[in-house]
Amino acid sequence: MTQDTTSTRAPGWSRPPLPPEGEAHFxxxxxxxxxxxxxxxxxxxxxxxxxxxxxxxxxxxxxxxADGSVVPVLATSTPYGKDDYGQWDHFRDAPEGNVPGGGFYLGQVTVSDHTPFEAPDPGYWVPEGYAVLLVDHPGLGRSDSNPSSGLGIEERWRDVMAWVEEQEWSTGKVGMSGVSALCAVQWMAAMDPAPPQLKAIIPWEGINESGPAGGYGGIPEVAFPEWLGHVWIGPNVNPEAQGPEPALFDWAYDVSRISVPALVCASFSDQELHSWDTFHAFGRMQSEHKWLYNHRRQKWGAYYGAPELALQKAFLDRFLKDDETAFTDQPRVRLEVNESRDVHKVLTAQEWPLPETVYETWHLDAREGLLAAAEPSTPAAVTIAPAPVDDTDNRAVFDLTFTEDTDLVGHMVLHLAVEAVGTTDVDLFVGVEKLDAQGDEVYFYSASGGNANGPVTRGWLRASKRTLDEARSTAWRPVLDLSTDAPLTPGEITDVTIPLMPSGTTFRAGETLRLVVQSWSTPGQWEGGECRVWAAHQEGSARLHTGPGLGARLVVPRLG
Structure with missing residues (x-):
């Protein structure tokens, strides 16, 4: 057994400045x-x-x-190389240009030494009566490819599962599991008509149709794709193949075509990547047998954690081993609602969003810096700009202090009245923070759990990308269209809607919810080890207006 317990701070790392309320719980x-x-x-x-x-x-x-037992199969394919068992060490790399390095708070991860990144651990599953099949994605690792074939991932997996059924060591029943990109493979493989051998899937926090909030609200993020290509996928391109198939970042999904049984993990700690899409997928899937498992912890520590492995095993035992005694008491929806980084309670329900949710409207008051149930009677405005960054005066802050214990669980939505000053476009970075009764910020895991100092939730919007997809939007979950540009007219006030990432947080009486809006994002403050780099708009400024008839408000999901 090898245990590596070291700091993942990249060489030369220094903590960016924190706002004055940020020290006690950092x-x-x-x-x-x-x-x-x-x-x-x-x-x-x-x-x-x-x-x-x-x-x-x-x-x-x-x-x-090794004893030749005939068993069901747990399968996945990876773009990262099925034979590369050391990719976890990339989290210690020094940064290079826009490619981030170490700084991820991964927590406790226990796997066998034959476990590729984000894949099922054969050291756990085989002793539990399963075979594990790891496949190199077409054109990557040691797999061939034929991009001109017109075959999609779903056809490739239909062929793979037919092969599995023919093997003498296989019962012919297949399940799929994996995290992130290995979750995305499942969305595609399971689309109807699904292979007849596929009996169940465990999609664990993965992108499907739109990315976070529809691609960070239209603000380009340049570090993560470069990191994927430079560090994770690029080195695994098979030089003897005809290229990755399909092309990287050109995967097609339609989760509404999925009807196989599914255990879906959608966390509140993956807001910068997969929280939005995985919750969305759970709602759109047509599966009669589907369950939602939620947490706000480290993504990989949860996937490989003992309680979560036991849950996954019970699920697969039911659908791959026909064990009617397994997975019989699991609630349809299981949520963790956090009071702080490491303190949470568990709520269960039969649907998402929770049926007892009451959507409350809190109006912004730029004059007082407050949120309130009543719209302010006096017009006011506050101006924010792309620079200077790390300046707590260069942000708009609105507070609400609770008079009773309150749970906010679900999607928040921010509506702003924005005036562009000296520009036709502005970028808006939004964070919702929690302050304890002493005024110190309470932090939560975010960035896949890799940032231990994240806010309650966040959102993004490039104002020219504000048009909503009306067919897919609801009042509690607006969806950005992103296919059109609508420049602002300088000097005119324009309504914009910013969807915030799903979250679940307990606020005690005397604690404060703080809404922060700014035109810059500080990696250390809100992204931590995630090392995001934003190609943010750098011209002009944004004036946020509040007052009678302007509709500047935050809509929150309070549990009744």
Whole structure:
């Protein structure tokens, strides 16, 4: 067993300045507690070559019981290289240009030494009576490709599962599991008509149709795609293949076509990547048998955690082993509502959003810097600009102090009355923070759990991308269209709507919700180890107006 418990701070890292309310609960040290265990001797490892209908051959590794037991199969494909078991170490790399390095608070991750990044751990699953099939994505790792074939991932997986059914060690029943990109593969493979061998999926926090809030509200984020290409995927492109298939970042999904049983994990701690899409997918899936599991912890620590593995096993036992005694008491929706970074309670329900949700409107008052149930009677405005950054005076702040204990669980929506000054476009970065009764900010896990000092929730909008997709929007969950540009007219007040990421937070009497709006984003303050780099609009300024008839308001989901 190898245990690596070290700080993941990249060389030369220094903490950016925090606002004055940010010191008391800030977590300075970001350890990486990685435990690698040897693969049990009872696990047989075999290499396989799987031939597709067009002659393309995909490389795969099979982990199965050495005693020859006939078992169901847990499968996935990865763009990161099925044979690369050391990619966890990238979280310690020094930054290079826009490519971020270490700084992720990964928490406790325990896996066998044959576990690729974000994939099922064969060291756990094979002793529990499953085979694990890891496939290199077409054109990556050691897999061939044929981009001109016109075949999608769903057709590739139909061929893979037909191959699985033919193997003498397989019962012919297949489940899928994996995180992030390995979750995205499941969305595609499970679309109707799904392969008949596919009995269940475990999509764990992954993109599907629109990205976070429809692509960060139209504000380009340049570091994460470069990091994926430079560090994670680029080194795994097969030089002997015809390129990744389909092209990277050109995957097609329609989660409304999914009807297979699903255990979906959508967290409140992955707001910068997958929270929006995974909650959205759970709602749109047509599966009769579907469950939502939620947390606000580290993404990978949860996926590989003992309670979560037991939950996944019970789910798969029911649908792949026909165990009618398994997974019988799991609530349809299970949520963690956090009071602080590490203190939470569990709520259960039969649907999402929770049926007892009451949407309250709190009006912004720029004159007093407050949120209130009544619209302010006096017009006022506050101006924010792209620079100077890290300046707490260069932000708009609105507070509401609670008089009774309150749970806010679900989607918040911010409506602003914006005037462009000296420009035809502005970028708006929004954060909702929690202050304790002493006025110190209370932090939460965000950035996949990699940032231990995140806000309650956040949102983004480039004002020219404010047009909503009316067909997909609801009052509590507006969806940005992003396909059109609508420049602002300097000097005119324009209504904009900013969807905020789903969250679940308990506020005690005497504690404060703080709404922050600014035209810049500080990686250390709101993105932490996530190391986001925004191609933010740098001209002019934005004047935020409040007062009678202007409709500047924050809509919050309070549990009744």
């Amino acid at each position: 977590l300075e040290d970001h350890p990486f507690d990685l435990v690698r265990t040897p693969l049990p001797e009872s696990v047989l490892v075999e290499e396989a070559r799987i031939t597709m209908r067009d002659g393309v051959v995909l490389a795969a590794t099979v982990f199965r019981p």
